[in-house]
Amino acid sequence: xxxxxxxxxxxxxxxxxxxxxxxxFGVLLGTLIGVLPGIGPVPTIAMLLPITYALPPVSALIMxxxxxxxxxxxxxxxxxxxxxxGESSSVVTCIDGYQMARRGKAGKALAIAAIGSFIxxxxxxxxxxxFAPPLAEVALKFGPAEYFSLMVxxxxxxxxxxxxxxxxxxxxxxxxxxxxxxxxxxxxGLQRYTFGVPELSDGIGxxxxxxxxxxxxxxxxxxxxxxxxEVFTKSVSNxxxxxxxxxxxLPAVLRGTGIGSALGILPGGxxxxxxxxxxxxxxxxxxxxxxxxxxxxQGVAGPESANNAGAQTSFIPLLTLGIxxxxxxxxxxxxxxxHSIQPGPQVMTSNPQLFWGxxxxxxxxxxxxxxxxxxxxxxxxxLLQVPYRLLYPAILVFCCIGIYSLQNNVFDILLAVVFGIxxxxxxxLECEPAPLLLGFILGPLMEENLRRALLLxxxxxxxxxxxxxxxxxxxxxxxxxxxxxxxMVKKKRLEAFQEEGA
Amino acid sequence: xxxxxxxxxxxxxxxxxxxxxxxxxxxxxxxxGTAGRMGPGYFPRSLGTLLAGLxxxxxxxxxxxxxxxxSFPTFQPTLIVLGAVxxxxxxxxxxxxxxxxxxxxxxxxxxxxxxxxxEAVIAALALAAFVVIAFQYGLKLQIPTWPPxxxx
Numbered sequence: 045x046x047x048x049x050x051x052x053x054x055x056x057x058x059x060x061x062x063x064x065x066x067x068x069f070g071v072l073l074g075t076l077i078g079v080l081p082g083i084g085p086v087p088t089i090a091m092l093l094p095i096t097y098a099l100p101p102v103s104a105l106i107m108x109x110x111x112x113x114x115x116x117x118x119x120x121x122x123x124x125x126x127x128x129x130g131e132s133s134s135v136v137t138c139i140d141g142y143q144m145a146r147r148g149k150a151g152k153a154l155a156i157a158a159i160g161s162f163i164x165x166x167x168x169x170x171x172x173x174x175f176a177p178p179l180a181e182v183a184l185k186f187g188p189a190e191y192f193s194l195m196v197x198x199x200x201x202x203x204x205x206x207x208x209x210x211x212x213x214x215x216x217x218x219x220x221x222x223x224x225x226x227x228x229x230x231x232x233g234l235q236r237y238t239f240g241v242p243e244l245s246d247g248i249g250x251x252x253x254x255x256x257x258x259x260x261x262x263x264x265x266x267x268x269x270x271x272x273x274e275v276f277t278k279s280v281s282n283x284x285x286x287x288x289x290x291x292x293x294l295p296a297v298l299r300g301t302g303i304g305s306a307l308g309i310l311p312g313g314x315x316x317x318x319x320x321x322x323x324x325x326x327x328x329x330x331x332x333x334x335x336x337x338x339x340x341x342q343g344v345a346g347p348e349s350a351n352n353a354g355a356q357t358s359f360i361p362l363l364t365l366g367i368x369x370x371x372x373x374x375x376x377x378x379x380x381x382x383h384s385i386q387p388g389p390q391v392m393t394s395n396p397q398l399f400w401g402x403x404x405x406x407x408x409x410x411x412x413x414x415x416x417x418x419x420x421x422x423x424x425x426x427l428l429q430v431p432y433r434l435l436y437p438a439i440l441v442f443c444c445i446g447i448y449s450l451q452n453n454v455f456d457i458l459l460a461v462v463f464g465i466x467x468x469x470x471x472x473l474e475c476e477p478a479p480l481l482l483g484f485i486l487g488p489l490m491e492e493n494l495r496r497a498l499l500l501x502x503x504x505x506x507x508x509x510x511x512x513x514x515x516x517x518x519x520x521x522x523x524x525x526x527x528x529x530x531x532m533v534k535k536k537r538l539e540a541f542q543e544e545g546a
Numbered sequence: 547x548x549x550x551x552x553x554x555x556x557x558x559x560x561x562x563x564x565x566x567x568x569x570x571x572x573x574x575x576x577x578x579g580t581a582g583r584m585g586p587g588y589f590p591r592s593l594g595t596l597l598a599g600l601x602x603x604x605x606x607x608x609x610x611x612x613x614x615x616x617s618f619p620t621f622q623p624t625l626i627v628l629g630a631v632x633x634x635x636x637x638x639x640x641x642x643x644x645x646x647x648x649x650x651x652x653x654x655x656x657x658x659x660x661x662x663x664x665e666a667v668i669a670a671l672a673l674a675a676f677v678v679i680a681f682q683y684g685l686k687l688q689i690p691t692w693p694p695x696x697x698x
Contacts, residue, residue: 094685094687095685098685098686209555211600211603211604211607212555212558212604214600215558215562215597215600215601215604218566218593218596218597218600219562219565219597221593222565222566222569222590222593222594222597225589225590225593229586231584231586232577232585232586234576234577234586236573236576236586236590237569237572237590260627260628260631263623263627264623264624264627264628267623267627267657267658267659268619268620268623431660432658432660433655433658433660433661433662433665434665434669436627436654436657436658437650437651437654437655437666437669437670437673438651438669438673440627440630440631440650440651440654441647441650441651441673441677443631444631444634444635444650445643445677445681445687445689448635448638448689449681449687449688449689452688452689454635454636454638454639457631457632457634457635457638458632458635458636460631461628461631461632461635464627464628464631465624465628468624469561472554472616472617472618473554473557473558473561473616474554474558475558490589491589494584494589495584495588495589498581498582498584499582499583499584501582502582503580503581503582503583504581504582505581
């Protein structure tokens with residue numbers, strides 16, 4: 045019954061007029077930007093972050109969460125109508141969603157995506173509410189050694205589950221950790237890697253890194269491709285699903301919800317992995333798998349439910365352990381820090397209103413998404429027709445102002461250009477930027493815990509292996525690495541990600 | 547192709563070696579301390595070594611694995627887009643938000659292969675107006691609107 049009480053507390057916070065408005069605006073703005081092709085949730089959140097500076101922390105986080113779901117959902121709309129995934133988690137939606145659109149069923153595809161996302165969102169909210177408190181209790185018993193090992197596991201798992209070369213991904217993490225060190229060392233007061241630049245003494249802002257690596261680099265790559273896009277907008281009118289279509293899709297929605305809720309909790313998991321896994325499962329279970337890739341409704345329903353559930357449950361590691369499982373959550377950590385909240389197990393006890401308010405607002409955000417998206421789909425479609433040549437300069441303007449407003453400083457804009465160059469090089473070298481962002485956020489935390497753990501053990505490094513919990517975490521991390529490096533699994537993994545990229 | 551069979555891995559490896567090496571060299575000035583009482587140089591130096599090591603593996607591997615070539619179809623968007631942002635950053639404090647936004651939009655628009663002058667000018671003016679209304683009046687961000695000589 046404690047759960048109900050907590051949820052009631054959450055509703056009390058989330059249902060205030062003010063917070064409802066912020067949640068609504070978050071979802072609206074998130075969808076607005078997320079619908080625009082070629083902008084994923086990471087730059088969307090980074091771009092809209094300045095709007096939340098002036099808000100009280102609870103409202104700010106509610107709004108940011110709304111932006112996240114909105115961006116996520118907007119990306120699906122783009123995937124279905126333009127065959128262009130706004131973000132990695134809607135890559136699979138493209139496959140069958142776009143085919144449905146080409147066969148005149150765009151409205152139906154959008155409808156099942158919305159319904160599926162709503163069902164998944166509702167369930168995932170309950171999962172978060174039920175699992176977060178016990179996990180946080182465990183996390184409160186963690187010492188520095190456990191925290192360090194947990195972060196190692198989190199980072200390793202994040203790269204194992206991501207696509208691409210393992211060594212490069214680990215390298216990107218390490219590079220991120222190094223970038224996180226830039227600034228004043230808390231223990232000695234020494235300025236590290238600041239090159240005498242006063243603006244660097246507080247470290248590099250995570251928005252600067254995210255905008256450069258994700259925002260600017262993405263725009264450049266889009267411009268290099270010079271594609272012409274075909275938008276399917278004429279057939280959007282018919283949003284109604286027939287009963288038989290609904291019956292066909294519902295099991296896929298439920299399976300997707302389950303898969304997404306489970307995988308979202310894993311580090312590196314979240315939305316993309318969930319969507320991908322759900323698509324594979326649907327294809328395996330289908331009576332006629334040959335329909336997939338040709339507009340199968342299950343191929344939209346499953347992944348769309350899964351990515352929404354995964355997007356939501358990936359808040360669990362963030363809220364209970366303070367460890368972001370993916371790049372979006374890494375941004376959330378940054379956002380919370382700006383509002384002087386240190387994410388971790390203590391949030392629930394020290395700030396229950398924020399915690400439960402956020403959880404309830406997740407569900408409210410999902411309700412708003414459905415209300416907002418189905419009737420307003422015409423507006424989103426209009427937005428999709430804005431040509432990219434007009435879109436990207438506008439994105440650049442918002443990015444630049446967003447970066448400037450962090451510290452009212454042009455230095456950050458210049459720094460973002462440097463990260464833009466880096467991001468472009470990374471794309472060329474096929475180095476994923478997401479692990480770098482994770483490492484960047486976790487860098488200072490990891491050093492601090494390593495330091496403390498070894499201080500407590502008087503320099504004895506075996507402390508990580510003699511404490512059972514820490515040992516378990518490290519063994520799991522090691523096992524993951526070994527498993528992925530096995531030739532057989534390596535081949536499977538490659539196949540899996542190739543199919544997804546197709 | 548010669549010796550390097552996997553150019554993407556090779557150059558990623560080189561990048562890691564250079565950055566890791568630099569991190570180590572700079573960190574030589576930071577006290578190492580001991581494991582029990584870690585100095586500020588301990589963590590960075592370990593990471594730098596690790597990064598350089600991973601880079602070395604990538605380089606060695608690139609002699610054996612096969613991979614695609616690096617492709618640079620055009621440098622134009624990279625230079626124009628980042629150049630536009632750079633200019634925005636450099637002039638913002640001197641000419642204010644309105645003019646720098648117009649410059650950013652005009653310069654960056656050139657990067658598209660579908661660029662049209664008239665359209666870009668209209669977009670620049672419209673965005674500048676929107677930005678002032680939204681950020682200056684709406685969100686009350688502290689950015690100079692006009693060049694300081696105009697008393698902005």
